[in-house]
Amino acid sequence: MIYGFIGTGNMGRTLIEAFIRSGKLKPSELIISNRTKSKAEALAKSYPGLRLASDNRETVRNSDVFFLCIKPGEFRNVLDEIRDAVREDQIAVSITSPVMVADLEAWLSARIAKIIPSIANAACAGNSLFIPGSRLTRENRDHLRDLFGAISQPLMVEEVHTRVASDLACCAPAFMAHLMEKLADAAVEETGLPRETALSLVTRMAEGLGRLLTEGGFTLETLQERVAVPGGITREGLNLLQKDVGPVFNELIRLTHAKYEDDIEKVQNSLFPKMKK
Ligand SMILES: NC(=O)c1ccc[n+]([C@@H]2O[C@H](COP(=O)([O-])OP(=O)(O)OC[C@H]3O[C@@H](n4cnc5c(N)ncnc54)[C@H](OP(=O)(O)O)[C@@H]3O)[C@@H](O)[C@H]2O)c1
Known part of the structure; x- marks a missing residue:
């Protein structure tokens, strides 16, 4: 099984390192790409065997499960780039709360999950928040729960409660x-x-x-x-x-929710510019 990571910033790197350190994944099971290539290169150098893709499409083509570890405003570009390379049998995992599962399902043919990690997962502790998409099979869910169970306690949450x-x-x-x-x-x-x-x-x-x-x-x-x-x-x-x-x-909770609503609107405007104002 090959796991792809698009985006090796704070959280992409944290997840990759936590999966490797926990012993759950070997570097040879990972393929990564990042907008600024030097960042992904440095990570690949630290873990011999970890493959560096030349672009995001290569990451997608070569993985069974791929993670989107990018910020909300970066989704449109990445989805445009990878859309044609995505297959129905793949699992795409977004770690970004204001990008809705249904919107990702509309964009990509893959099975979608939203899994929000926490910095605590770097210490193999804390929760990860699991919001499964409608196309995930029971086997896919078990697989993702087992994967994240190595670095966290995965907790199923309703998408409406993602922010809180x-x-x-x-x-x-x-x-x-x-x-x-x-x-x-x-x-x-x-x-x-x-x-x-x-x-x-x-x-x-x-x-x-x-x-x-x-x-x-x-x-x-x-x-x-x-x-x-x-x-x-x-x-x-x-x-x-x-x-x-x-x-x-x-x-504080009201403030994070106001920012979240704002982010959701911006993401939806970028993903569906004509359909949603
Ligand atoms: N930080 C947390 O504790 C935390 C917890 C849970 C969820 N999240 C979510 O995780 C997401 C990422 O956050 P972060 O803190 O990791 O942000 P970040 O450090 O800015 O990382 C984002 C990465 O995405 C890369 N990127 C941007 N556009 C790209 C493209 N077109 N192709 C490939 N790579 C691209 C960036 O590359 P460059 O090197 O060029 O900038 C950067 O390395 C956010 O949506 C955030 O909400 C974060």
Whole structure:
């Protein structure tokens, strides 16, 4: 089975490296292409046996499953380029949330899946979000679930929930990293603790927190209860957070959804310029 990757930017590269490191795929099972060739060349050099295609059509022609690891605005160009090379028996996987499965099915004869990975998959952790297209067979679904199961916990989601699930699975690592950095910086500002120490403390804390929530039998709720004993210092801190964090996360979800709607409209205008305004 040969797996093609069109686009070897942040996420294309992350997926390729995670599949290889997990032992799920061998470099010789991969063929890649990227607009800026030097980027794909560098990746191919790092993994002997990984094949570099001269263009996206070559990637498609030589693969059984191919991934579209490009940004929403890049879909029209790539779909125009590969359309004639795509076969009905192939599986095309898009990792891009605002490109609708039905639109890809209208463009390509292949069996379509949308699978949104997370940066956490680089550590063979976190979820990947699986939105199967209508032409995927049960065998195709099992195959993709098994593939992504090597680097993540694949979770089936309705396409209508893609955005909010992506916020929690894919954007939240950045949101949480930002909040942890703010917490560390506040500690530095308020007490003079060296920044390096503060950052190391919150980083190790996050490692432990992750383990407690996944393997340690804690839920978010029980963990707060365990640490914040009544009358203790953590309880005081939690009370302040409950009072002052306010609706910022509601605003955040509304903001990501507004941007998503905007992206969907732009993609549809580029894919079907006459049909949809
Ligand atoms: N970053 C995340 O955590 C994350 C998580 C889940 C999903 N995603 C989705 O993944 C998609 C890609 O994101 P990214 O962060 O990987 O973006 P990125 O780093 O910009 O990578 C996109 C890659 O696509 C290449 N490309 C553009 N047009 C092309 C063409 N015509 N033919 C071949 N390659 C082409 C670009 O090549 P150049 O080198 O020429 O720019 C670039 O390497 C986005 O839709 C994003 O929403 C990202």
